[in-house]
Amino acid sequence: MDIDVHDVEQRVGTGPLPPGTTVDELLQLAYEHAGRHREGAVADYIPILAAADPEAFGLCVVDVDGVVHEHGDTRIRFSIQSISKAFVYALVVEQLGHQRVLDVVGVNNTGLAFNSVVAIELNDGHPMNPMVNAGAIATTALMPGRSSADQWSAVRNGLSRFAGRDLEIDDEVYRSESGTNHRNRAIAQLLESYGRIERDPADVVDVYTRQCALAVDARDLAVMGATLADGGVNPITGDQVVSAETCRDTLAVLASNGLYESSGEWLFEIGLPGKSGVAGGLVTVAPGKAGVGAYAPRLDAAGNSVRGQIATAYLSRALGLNIFASAARQSTRISATTAERSGS
Ligand code: GLN
Numbered sequence: 001m002d003i004d005v006h007d008v009e010q011r012v013g014t015g016p017l018p019p020g021t022t023v024d025e026l027l028q029l030a031y032e033h034a035g036r037h038r039e040g041a042v043a044d045y046i047p048i049l050a051a052a053d054p055e056a057f058g059l060c061v062v063d064v065d066g067v068v069h070e071h072g073d074t075r076i077r078f079s080i081q082s083i084s085k086a087f088v089y090a091l092v093v094e095q096l097g098h099q100r101v102l103d104v105v106g107v108n109n110t111g112l113a114f115n116s117v118v119a120i121e122l123n124d125g126h127p128m129n130p131m132v133n134a135g136a137i138a139t140t141a142l143m144p145g146r147s148s149a150d151q152w153s154a155v156r157n158g159l160s161r162f163a164g165r166d167l168e169i170d171d172e173v174y175r176s177e178s179g180t181n182h183r184n185r186a187i188a189q190l191l192e193s194y195g196r197i198e199r200d201p202a203d204v205v206d207v208y209t210r211q212c213a214l215a216v217d218a219r220d221l222a223v224m225g226a227t228l229a230d231g232g233v234n235p236i237t238g239d240q241v242v243s244a245e246t247c248r249d250t251l252a253v254l255a256s257n258g259l260y261e262s263s264g265e266w267l268f269e270i271g272l273p274g275k276s277g278v279a280g281g282l283v284t285v286a287p288g289k290a291g292v293g294a295y296a297p298r299l300d301a302a303g304n305s306v307r308g309q310i311a312t313a314y315l316s317r318a319l320g321l322n323i324f325a326s327a328a329r330q331s332t333r334i335s336a337t338t339a340e341r342s343g344s
Helices: 018-037 047-051 084-096 098-104 118-122 133-144 148-163 171-177 181-193 201-212 219-231 246-256 260-271 306-316 331-341
Strands: 057-064 068-072 274-276 279-286 290-295
Touching: 018 057, 018 068, 018 306, 057 219, 068 219, 084 098, 084 133, 084 148, 084 201, 084 219, 084 246, 084 274, 084 279, 098 133, 118 181, 118 290, 133 181, 133 201, 148 201, 148 219, 171 201, 181 274, 201 290, 219 279, 219 290, 246 260, 260 274, 260 306, 274 306, 279 306, 290 306
Parallel strands: none
Antiparallel strands: 057 068, 057 290, 274 279, 279 290
């Protein structure tokens, strides 16, 4: 169904973060609080990921003015993994437009694991949303470019602009995943059988595997998130990476699908769009305010960083980031009532 409101002006209502020193203090408290948690397990289905230090933990907030607040291991590099899906989606929407990507990939949650094949079969071969592997592979396939080498260079260049620095591939991760990604190759072939991808499935999976192997740190994630929080302008470099409309679309997709089958619980507890990756990264976006980047490799059963989620939940509450939270406009209401009583 076409929700025919495209001509209605998009208004924006947001406010700033608390002062910088408050953010620093709360960031440290969030870090200490989440750091006490040791549950969860480091991913090992991509063999090299099992080598990560389970205690590593970095937390970073970058606001829309480009001010960086960070604590812990914010400069440890890890592979971006599924978090790349959010930014590749943004790049593809920017090039092909809201409607085309909606038609091909969709935006609805599967309720199933990120690498589910059943979800594809249950939905007539539709990839469902760009944050699960099927939808991400279909999205990467849409990336403009004459060859897969062109597509890869557009992906790497685009993600680098989000991060504000040249991102490099982690070769060990790329090789480890390339040697074991039979399931993703099967997903791509299944999508091809349904006519959902038009390029060679093996080439598409290779670009997808490369994008997942890009090395980032928690600070990079916060900058990338801050770019989505700032109408598509990287607040450190000033580069307009994508449009404000593309950011809005991307954040809506993250809110409903960013943490896979636990996206509902995430939105309920944190109230912000976010995206996790199996190497332990987590990016969260407070529109108009800031990006939050976290790295802690122990994951819950759905594949989301445990400490990352707890620290972000803490910050969401403490910094007032939850997009569903509002306070009654007491002063306006009281003065209106007083005015009524006095008959004025
Ligand atoms: N590269 C990983 C995969 O395709 C990404 C998954 C993730 O981070 N959840 O399995």
